[in-house]
Amino acid sequence: MAAAHGNTEAQSTYKELQSALHRLGCPPNYPNVTLFSVFTSPVGGRGLKAVKDIPRGTPIICEKELFWVVNGTVGAIQARDPHFQALFCPPNNPTPQGRFEANRFQMGKDTEGRQKEGIFEKASRLNHSCVPNAYFAWNYKSRRLTVHAIVDVPKDAEIFVNYCADEHLMDRQQRQQGLGSYQFNCTCQACQPNTNFGMASAQRRQEMQTLDTRIDNNANNTLPVERSQQLIDIKAFSLLLQQEGLFYPQLADVYQLEVSWYIREIEQFADGTGSTRYRMGLLEEALEVARKQLEWDVACTGHDSPEVKKTSRTLKVICGLGQ
Numbered sequence: 001m002a003a004a005h006g007n008t009e010a011q012s013t014y015k016e017l018q019s020a021l022h023r024l025g026c027p028p029n030y031p032n033v034t035l036f037s038v039f040t041s042p043v044g045g046r047g048l049k050a051v052k053d054i055p056r057g058t059p060i061i062c063e064k065e066l067f068w069v070v071n072g073t074v075g076a077i078q079a080r081d082p083h084f085q086a087l088f089c090p091p092n093n094p095t096p097q098g099r100f101e102a103n104r105f106q107m108g109k110d111t112e113g114r115q116k117e118g119i120f121e122k123a124s125r126l127n128h129s130c131v132p133n134a135y136f137a138w139n140y141k142s143r144r145l146t147v148h149a150i151v152d153v154p155k156d157a158e159i160f161v162n163y164c165a166d167e168h169l170m171d172r173q174q175r176q177q178g179l180g181s182y183q184f185n186c187t188c189q190a191c192q193p194n195t196n197f198g199m200a201s202a203q204r205r206q207e208m209q210t211l212d213t214r215i216d217n218n219a220n221n222t223l224p225v226e227r228s229q230q231l232i233d234i235k236a237f238s239l240l241l242q243q244e245g246l247f248y249p250q251l252a253d254v255y256q257l258e259v260s261w262y263i264r265e266i267e268q269f270a271d272g273t274g275s276t277r278y279r280m281g282l283l284e285e286a287l288e289v290a291r292k293q294l295e296w297d298v299a300c301t302g303h304d305s306p307e308v309k310k311t312s313r314t315l316k317v318i319c320g321l322g323q
């Protein structure tokens with residue numbers, strides 16, 4: 001492996017990472033004050049709004065489920081839960097099953113490997129945006145659903161999450177189809193075709209799709225591109241996501257790709273070929289991207305999340321390269 005001795009900048013970033021890894025063992029800092037209230041949302045029905053300024057990375061909700069099911073079907077006893085009965089019910093399917101489908105969140109798997117879906121009293125009030133300001137995640141270690149602010153959320157702003165995965169690669173119509181079972185027309189800033197943001201968003205998402213295909217083709221070796229072009233593509237993707245305001249989890253995935261690129265490049269010179277200066281530069285870049293990824297993982301899913309654990313494993317690989 002390449003050595004980082006004698007490079008003070010790389011060593012100080014390395015130390016910073018080590019202390020970040022150490023802090024991961026600290027207990028999560030979940031809110032003991034309520035940061036939101038249920039209100040009548042301008043997008044329709046009820047929603048959650050910030051009752052004070054919520055800085056990026058703040059845990060907003062950490063919640064245990066009211067109940068969960070594995071077969072997608074709500075049972076008779078569960079249907080009688082008064083907290084469940086208070087939740088939104090779609091007018092076109094005013095049954096316990098309709099209510100369940102409009103409010104469920106995916107949880108982890110049960111002991112037999114079946115997908116669990118749960119109902120959550122607070123989180124089930126969250127409305128959707130294709131450019132959300134909060135992120136929900138199921139933490140299978142603490143067995144809680146967590147919601148974190150992924151940008152600064154000002155007092156009185158509505159808190160939105162994204163209901164769908166991989167939406168960043170879809171055009172407006174595809175996103176609307178993906179939201180089909182929720183039965184509403186999304187009017188978020190990315191879904192307004194005639195505004196500056198809406199037009200720029202459409203363009204960005206198209207570019208992301210092109211880049212994603214090229215990155216995938218390269219990874220599968222179907223249409224390999226030059227090593228230097230791979231890094232340019234990954235960085236361009238990362239920039240587009242940030243311009244779009246999509247900070248997680250897509251951005252974390254792209255950071256992961258970028259870190260992997262650096263690791264592969266460094267490993268190519270593990271036998272001592274290539275200039276030391278070049279290797280040191282790569283190591284510093286890799287550490288910097290890994291640090292950003294860790295920061296995002298913690299901000300969006302909390303110190304104690306499985307995502308953070310995974311990223312910290314990558315960091316340890318890179319730190320290994322630096323020893």
Ligand SMILES: C[S@@+](CC[C@H](N)C(=O)[O-])C[C@H]1O[C@@H](n2cnc3c(N)ncnc32)[C@H](O)[C@@H]1O
Binds near residue numbers: 043047090123129187
């Ligand atoms: C999980 S619930 C969210 C809370 C719900 N609005 C309420 O009144 O309790 C999901 C339902 O909220 C509504 N909804 C969510 N996001 C929306 C949005 N961006 N625009 C309009 N309706 C939305 C849809 O009816 C959807 O089926």
